[in-house]
Amino acid sequence: MERKRTDxxxxxxxxxxxxxxxxxxxxxxxxxxxxxxxxxxxFRSKPQLSRYLGNTVDLGSFxxxxxxxMPSKMQKNKQRLRSENLSLxxxxxxxxxxxxxxxxxxxxxxxxxxxxxxxxxxxxxDLQRASEQPRQLFWEKRLKGLRSSDVSEEVLRTMDLxxxxxxxxxxxxxxxxxxxxxxALHMSSAPITGQTSSAAEKNPAIWLNTSQxxxxxxxVTDEDIxxxxxxxxxxxxxxxxxLMADTLARAAESSRDPDGRAPCTLHT
DNA sequence: GTTCTCGGCCG
DNA sequence: CGGCCGAGAAC
Numbered sequence: 001m002e003r004k005r006t007d008x009x010x011x012x013x014x015x016x017x018x019x020x021x022x023x024x025x026x027x028x029x030x031x032x033x034x035x036x037x038x039x040x041x042x043f044r045s046k047p048q049l050s051r052y053l054g055n056t057v058d059l060g061s062f063x064x065x066x067x068x069x070m071p072s073k074m075q076k077n078k079q080r081l082r083s084e085n086l087s088l089x090x091x092x093x094x095x096x097x098x099x100x101x102x103x104x105x106x107x108x109x110x111x112x113x114x115x116x117x118x119x120x121x122x123x124x125x126d127l128q129r130a131s132e133q134p135r136q137l138f139w140e141k142r143l144k145g146l147r148s149s150d151v152s153e154e155v156l157r158t159m160d161l162x163x164x165x166x167x168x169x170x171x172x173x174x175x176x177x178x179x180x181x182x183x184a185l186h187m188s189s190a191p192i193t194g195q196t197s198s199a200a201e202k203n204p205a206i207w208l209n210t211s212q213x214x215x216x217x218x219x220v221t222d223e224d225i226x227x228x229x230x231x232x233x234x235x236x237x238x239x240x241x242x243l244m245a246d247t248l249a250r251a252a253e254s255s256r257d258p259d260g261r262a263p264c265t266l267h268t
Numbered sequence: 269g270t271t272c273t274c275g276g277c278c279g
Numbered sequence: 280c281g282g283c284c285g286a287g288a289a290c
Binding site: 024 | 273
C-alpha cells in the first residue's frame with residue numbers, strides 16, 4: 001500500500017509524515033494525514049501535535065495536511081475559552097498565553113560543532129551577558145492581541161501610558177507597547193530605560209537592545225511619581241473599602257445561615 | 269490489549 | 280467542505 005513515511009522539513013529533525021487514502025465506505029478517496037515523532041508516537045491532528053510540542057515550535061502557520069509552513073495563513077489570534085485554558089493548566093503551557101520564546105532554539109538533539117578555542121579569539125569576560133537567554137529582536141510583536149480579562153471573561157480596561165512613552169519598531173500600537181513594558185518589568189530586575197541608543201530609532205533591526213522594551217528612552221518626572229502615588233493611594237482606599245464590605249457581608253451571611261458551606265476554592 | 273479505519277459532528 | 284476525534288473493526 002501507499003504507506004511511506006516521508007521526512008517533514010517544517011518540523012524538527014526526525015519527524016515523519018504519512019498520508020493514507022481511504023479505500024472504502026462513503027468517504028472512499030478521501031485521505032488522512034498522520035505525523036510520527038522521532039520516538040514513533042503517532043499524531044492525527046494539529047491540536048494534538050501542538051499540545052505535544054508546546055512552545056518548542058510555532059505551529060501558527062503550519063498546514064497539517066501539506067506539512068508545510070504557509071506564511072499566508074497568518075490567522076487571527078483566536079481567543080481561547082477559559083475552560084480550555086483550565087484543562088491545559090496541568091499539561092504543557094498554553095501556546096497563546098506563555099511569553100514568547102526563541103523559536104530556533106529547539107529542544108531536540110541536533111548535531112553541533114563545538115569550537116573550544118581559536119588562537120585569535122579573546123575570551124569573553126562578560127559573564128552577565130553570557131547568562132542571558134537569546135531573544136528574538138521584535139518578540140514583543142507576539143504579545144499583540146493579548147488581553148487581560150476577569151472571571152466573567154469581560155475584557156478589563158487597559159492602562160493608559162504616560163505621554164512621554166513612544167514605541168520603536170515594526171509595530172507601534174499602544175497596546176503592544178504596554179505589554180512590552182509590562183513584560184520587561186516582569187522579567188528583569190534591572191532598570192527599564194527604553195532604548196537608549198538613538199541609532200535604534202533609525203534602524204531598530206540592527207541597534208536594538210533586546211533587554212529593553214521597544215520604546216524610546218524616557219525619563220520619569222517628579223510629577224509622574226506624584227501622579228502614581230496618588231493612584232496607588234486611591235487603589236488602597238478602594239481595596240480597603242471592598243475588604244470591609246466583604247467582611248460585613250460574610251458576618252451577615254453566617255449569622256443568617258450558620259450551616260453555610262465554605263466558598264469554592266480552586267486547586268491546582 | 270493496541271492499531272487501523274471510516275463515520276459523523278461541528279465550525 | 281475539511282479538520283478533528285469517537286468508536287467499531289481488525290489484529
